[in-house]
Amino acid sequence: MIFTVTYTIMAALEAGLATLLEYLSAHVLTCLVPAFFIAGAIAALLNKDTVLKYFGADAPKWLCYSVASTSGTILAVCSCTILPMFAGIEKRGAGIGPATAFLFSGPAINLMAIILTARVLGLDLGIARAVAAVIMAVVIGLIMAAMFQKHDPSCKTDVAPSMIQADPKPDQMSRPNYITGTFMAVLVAILLVATSSAIELLPKAIIVGALIAVAAFLMNKYYEPEEKSAFLEETWWLTKKIFPLLVVGTFVTGVIGYFLPVEWVRTIFGTSSFLACFLASVIGSLLYMPTLLEVPIVGTLFGYSTGVMAAGPALALLLAGPSLSLPSMIVIWRIIGAKKASVYISLVVILSTLVGMLYGAIVS
Template identity: 50%
Template sequence: MSSEYLLYLMDAGVQSVQNYLALHVLLCLIPAFFLAGAIASLFSKESVLKYFGSDAPGYVSYTVAAVSGCLLAVCSCTVLPLFAGIYKRGAGIGPASTFLFSAPAINILAIVYTAKILGYDLGAARAVIAILLSIVVGISMAFIFERKQQEIKKGIKTFGDDEHKKSAYLFILLLAILITPEIISNGRFLGVIMFALILITAHFSNKWFTKEELKEWMGETWFLIKQITPLLLVGVFFAGIIVEILPKEYVVEFVGGNTLSSNFIAAISAALMYFSTLTEVPIISALTILGMGKGPSLAMLLAGPALSLPNMIVISRIMGAKKASVYISLIVIISTISGFAYGMYIA
């Protein structure tokens, strides 16, 4: 391997990091970190466990986890601080895994964009199958790893009704900051709206919470940034190199039909690549023009937004290598089977 080619690959990795930072950090990842920090510090553990804990009714926890991602325009990396905040507050591995898969896979913008570009049949299939599969993944993770833990009363902060309402209002404001850039495309109007939302959030945060609570929030946010960001940047760097090394013409050749192997190649290729929010749609659209099958397209739409190299590195740190390996394997296998079944259905 020549030094010129190595320099080319290094430049590709650097470009990948630069593109990631330009597209995500200011308008998407930073609000996600603050939202995750708020979840971890200002929301009581009981309020999280009410919907996501292992003792919560399954039909409630998995339903909430599966559909809560619909409003979040997040990718496989941006969802990580949100997942870390939920998981750290005691959410069961099952519902937490369901949320981790569903949030990037079924956000409203991605579903609408998929239907518009790739066809309404594929858009509808992505939405319905992603919701169902997120629950299957969560139940599988719970069956394999869930262990009932004794409730620890000591040190758990509880809120009264007012505190719950304030936390809910803060969550709505932070969520608005997170999704507004995906809704408004006009740069000047977006700047005005974002500035107003940030001022309103800062005002009510100071009004609703004590200095100690705000300090805890900022501390938790900074902890998540330190834990996740370096791993994300390293993963994005190597993902950029992998995209350059992977011969595109071979990928198109291998995923042109609808076999288990073609769907598996599509799923595993998507899992190794990094798709920022919505970018998977034009990439898959280009591949379909070159002859990619409908089944492999769905397999990529399911596995790509849910997994990426940086995503896999970080979730290994958050939930441990063993749980992460099972989660990743489940996503790839289920995406493969779903893509194959869909391709057979429409044939």
């Protein structure tokens, strides 16, 4: 008995370690490192008025939610990679509504994932995923804003030391207005190329190296020493705040995955009932799903492609899975607090469940 328990514990710990090592090898260099630099640039270099224009609490709703809910189409990010960018715009003054809409839509409406869903799992499910993700992002953002916007303090208390240097001084305003946008675009391009599966390793390395050289040139030529320092400080501060939590959460996710009775769970998903869609949403929100991996998980692991899984829970899992994971929940908790994080996570799970049930009823 003792031997069996010990073996089970060791196997679970090995599964957690394997999940963590796979995550570190596959995502840290190509996903998280560029994402942290993008977040640092947002927090230290991007003019606060620009963030407030598109994500501020007082920005026109049609503008901020249009941008927030569709921004994920150009970002090949997962639930963890989006976190540094979310932290960056949230610290820079974005309203809780647009910020959480961006947090959900980033991984949920990843263009590559939508295309892969349509090709592998069917055009109907791909279209349903894209439409539902945009609508859910707006709904989640509006509800979060309605509940918390009036209670948000005007000043953040949990900020990095470099924030006091973030806005440029008058003598720095001679820099062309397009430089910061160009610098941000280069950083985003590094992320997109590094995460692309359509480019071979050698050409990818050459392109990424060239883009890094361009970014370094722009930084050295157009930014003052204090701005460079603020940029690096913000990047490092966000890395220290977020990365350790991701490591712990990813390890725990691997342990949970070891005990997950997949064959038993698959038998539950044969209908688009509330229980099936809710369980799909909960499982999706706990498991860590790297970008694009949710498609084979739904199609093969849970049997959608072979008719074992119904359409409703399949869509629910595709909506909740990429947008949440146990590691991301831990970080979100840290960034916006337990109350807001609890409401956000609950909204993702509940809305994914309801949308899954509705889709299942339509296609059945």
